[in-house]
Amino acid sequence: xxxTAEMVGRAFVDHYYHLFDNDRASLSSLYRDTSMLTFExxxxxxxxxxxxxxTQLPLDQCRHVISTVDSQPSSPTGGGGIVVFVSGSLQLAGxxxxxxxxxxxHLIPTAEGSFYVxxxxxxxxxx
Amino acid sequence: xxxTAEMVGRAFVDHYYHLFDNDRASLSSLYRDTSMLTFExxxxxxxxxxxxxxTQLPLDQCRHVISTVDSQPSSPTGGGGIVVFVSGSLQLAGxxxxxxxxxxxHLIPTAEGSFYVxxxxxxxxxx
Numbered sequence: 624x625x626x627t628a629e630m631v632g633r634a635f636v637d638h639y640y641h642l643f644d645n646d647r648a649s650l651s652s653l654y655r656d657t658s659m660l661t662f663e664x665x666x667x668x669x670x671x672x673x674x675x676x677x678t679q680l681p682l683d684q685c686r687h688v689i690s691t692v693d694s695q696p697s698s699p700t701g702g703g704g705i706v707v708f709v710s711g712s713l714q715l716a717g718x719x720x721x722x723x724x725x726x727x728x729h730l731i732p733t734a735e736g737s738f739y740v741x742x743x744x745x746x747x748x749x750x
Numbered sequence: 751x752x753x754t755a756e757m758v759g760r761a762f763v764d765h766y767y768h769l770f771d772n773d774r775a776s777l778s779s780l781y782r783d784t785s786m787l788t789f790e791x792x793x794x795x796x797x798x799x800x801x802x803x804x805t806q807l808p809l810d811q812c813r814h815v816i817s818t819v820d821s822q823p824s825s826p827t828g829g830g831g832i833v834v835f836v837s838g839s840l841q842l843a844g845x846x847x848x849x850x851x852x853x854x855x856h857l858i859p860t861a862e863g864s865f866y867v868x869x870x871x872x873x874x875x876x877x
Binding site for chain 1: 820854
C-alpha cells in the first residue's frame, strides 16, 4: 500500500498542478461538498466555494514547479485515503523571482475508483 | 468541528515541539505501531523505528519556532481525525541562521480521548 500511495500521490500532483496552470476552472471536479481548503490561513468549504477562490487568485499566468512529493496511506485500518505533502515554487509570468510554497492534500477514494480532495492546505514559504 | 480541529491542532503542535526540544525520547508515546514518518524523504514505520530516528537526529540543542498552524477535520464522515499543517523554523544552538521547515501530521483519536500521530511528514525548506 505504501508504494501505491506514492504512485497515486505523484500522479495526483502532476494532474492537479497541470490543471491549475492550464485550466484552473476544471479543478472544481477534484473537490466535493465536504472538501475543505485553507489557503494562507483563509478557510473555504465545498467545491463551489473552493473553486471560486482558486479561479479568483491573481495568478493569471503561473507555473508550479514541484520539488518534493511525499505520500502515505492516511488510515491505520486501510481505508484507502492518502495524505500528500508537496513543496515547490510558483513562477509568475513576467516576474524573475519565484514564490516557494508547501501544500498538503488528503485524498479519499471515490466509488468510481478515482480520488477526490477532502483536505487542502496551502502556504507560501517566506525566507 | 472545525474550531475543535484548530484547537486540537494548536495544542498538539505546542506539546509536540516542546517535547522535541526538551525531552525528545518521550515523543515515542505520541506514535503507535501503525504510524508512519517520512523525514526528508526517508520512511520510518512504527513508534520504535520513528522514535529511534527522532532521537538520533544530530540536533542536540534545538528550538522550534512555529510560524503557522492550519488544521482541518480529516474525515468527510466525522471520524474524528485531524490533519495539521505546520510551518516554522529550527534554531540550532550556536548557529546564527535558522532552518525553515514545514511538517504535516495526521492525528487519530484514541479510546482514551487523546490523539496519536498516524502520519508525519517533515521537509526542510530550501530558499
